[in-house]
Amino acid sequence: MPPEFPVEPQPAPTLFFFGVTTGRSSSRRMFPAWAAILGLGEARLVGLDLPINGPPEVYRRAVHQIKHDPLSLGGIVTTHKINTLNAARDLFDELTPDAELCGEVSCIYKRGGRLIGHATDPACSGQSMQAFIPPGHWAASGADVLCLGAGGSAVAIAVYFTTRAAPADRPRRLIVVNRSRPRLDGLRALVETRLPPSGTAFEYVEQTDPAANDRLMADLPDGSLVINATGMGKDTPGSPISDAGVFPRGGFAWDLNYRGELDFLRQARAQAATRGLHVEDGWRYFLLGWSTIVGQVFDVPIPPPVFDRLAAVAEGVR
Ligand SMILES: NC(=O)c1ccc[n+]([C@@H]2O[C@H](COP(=O)([O-])OP(=O)(O)OC[C@H]3O[C@@H](n4cnc5c(N)ncnc54)[C@H](OP(=O)(O)O)[C@@H]3O)[C@@H](O)[C@H]2O)c1
Secondary structure, three states: OOOOOOOOOOOOOEEEEEEOOHHHOOHHHHHHHHHHHHOOOOOEEEEEEOOOOOOHHHHHHHHHHHHHOOOEEEEEEOOOHHHHHHHHHHHOOEEOHHHHHHOOOOEEEEEOOEEEEEOOHHHHHHHHHHHHOOOOHHHHHOOOEEEEOOOHHHHHHHHHHHHOOOOOOOOOEEEEEEOOHHHHHHHHHHHHHOOOOOOOEEEEEEOOOHHHHHHHHHOOOOOOEEEEOOOEOOOEOOOOOOOOOOOOOOOEEEEOOOOOOOHHHHHHHHHHHHHOOEEEOOHHHHHHHHHHHHHHHHOOOOOHHHHHHHHHHHHHHO
16 A cells, blocks of 8 residues: 655754744754754754644654654654544554553654654652752642643643642642633533542632732632643733732742743732742743653663753753
8 A cells, every 4th residue: 555645855854843932942053952952963942833723634644754764763742732633543653651541642752663742741840840849849839830830731730730740749629711612511421531640639720810819819828829821921911810819828829921921920929029929931841841752762760960961951952
């Protein structure tokens, strides 16, 4: 049978970046410096600008290329994580448990000739939180998480807390807010039927009114974590809370974004001193995701001291 798509033999070990406007990403400048640190020789990052919610063939063709060309070693998938898995599920020889639970692939790599699809966000969102929330915090504080947005990142955070976080040190409640119902229903189905019982009570709230989100925030116990997982302040203007919203005392504000207008981050920073609030952007999360995927695709270990070197050079191209 003829191949489904033509395959373009790559001249050097290649990581494909499935994005939208990949030329504008700082990763294009970051990758050569990382390749030098990791000793990856001629390795290249090749951007694929793919349409958002495009026809399945565009994602399938890119996975097909990786599967069939020896020097196409893997892929890093950003915006198209769900569409890529849906379009190319049968091309993978293996999906990791996190890819199955999240219903997405962010990392495509090969081992022993087998094509593997993996979702890095549960582990990387957890590692990100561990970098700014001290161990034992949830057990000691009885605090909650308010996650604004119920998309892919919220699913990954739910998977992290229910499958990876220490059972004795989990939030009391995880309240997830979304502007429409389907993502909330999807998350509820995942939590109730596929994730293990975790001791964290999940609540699902459908609303978009910033004042209503302010009220949810005001009801949180001290020490709680508020996450902006809506894409607002980067993908769309504004913030899910208003300027009048008050963050939990001694708590944490985490904006998953690190570039753009970052209104939520600005609102949080304005209260950092008065509320004893730790404010975190999505930069470390971004670096953890990229370094994990580069490590998997090129099959090189990235222990913490090496990650610190990668982070230092990335800072220069941020
Ligand atoms: N730093 C990093 O490495 C990193 C990693 C992952 C994600 N991110 C960023 O995090 C953001 C979220 O990513 P994602 O993958 O979860 O995106 P996503 O799957 O598109 O989810 C965003 C969710 O937010 C909801 N939403 C939008 N505006 C809202 C509002 N005003 N109130 C309540 N809900 C609202 C959307 O609702 P509907 O269901 O109605 O559309 C959608 O479910 C993006 O900006 C992404 O770039 C950063």
